[in-house]
Amino acid sequence: MSQGNNQFDFNDRYGVKPARAWVKYGVVCAIVGGAWLLWAGLHHSNPELRTELISFITQDPRNPEIRYSIQRASGDDVITCTLTARDFDMNVVGQVEDTIAAGETYLERTISIPTRADAVNAGIERCRVLP
Incomplete structure (x- = not known):
């Protein structure tokens, strides 16, 4: 080889x-x-619904105010948002359902949440489109 x-x-x-x-x-x-x-x-x-917490005011701890914005894809949708107020230990002390009728696609809302105890913060729990 x-x-x-x-x-x-x-x-x-x-x-x-x-x-x-x-x-x-x-x-x-x-x-x-x-x-x-x-x-x-x-x-x-591109979700069907967008929410954003703008601010909350707890000057009156038994009645905090929340300001938030909502942007929806269709102005024909009816929306329900659950808003909550919490105490220092993060327990829910107040909750309110905010129903928004069909109309504009972008909204800013200010809502007062009555509570059973002093609240230190408030927020948006969830928002959903009603069927």
């Missing part, structure tokens, strides 16, 4: 090919995962 520049390789001699079957599965997973990520990002970046 001559010893030329050719290197002897057992894989070539016995027909062993490199295992790259995982590449197909990896490409499929990347395509499916990328499509899901794109859908999730677009779907959740």
Whole structure:
């Protein structure tokens, strides 16, 4: 046998090919995962309803006021927001349901929450579109 520049390789001699079957599965997973990520990002970046707490005032601890904004996708939707007031130990001491009729798509509201004990803060628990 001559010893030329050719290197002897057992894989070539016995027909062993490199295992790259995982590449197909990896490409499929990347395509499916990328499509899901794109859908999730677009779907959740434009919610049907957005709320933002602007401020709350507790000058009267038995009757705090909350100011918040609501932006809805459709002006035809009727919305109910649950607003809560909490005491120093974070117990709910007052809760009110604020129903907003169909109309403008962007609103700012100021609501007073009657409480059973002194409140130190107030917030938006949740807002939902009524069926």
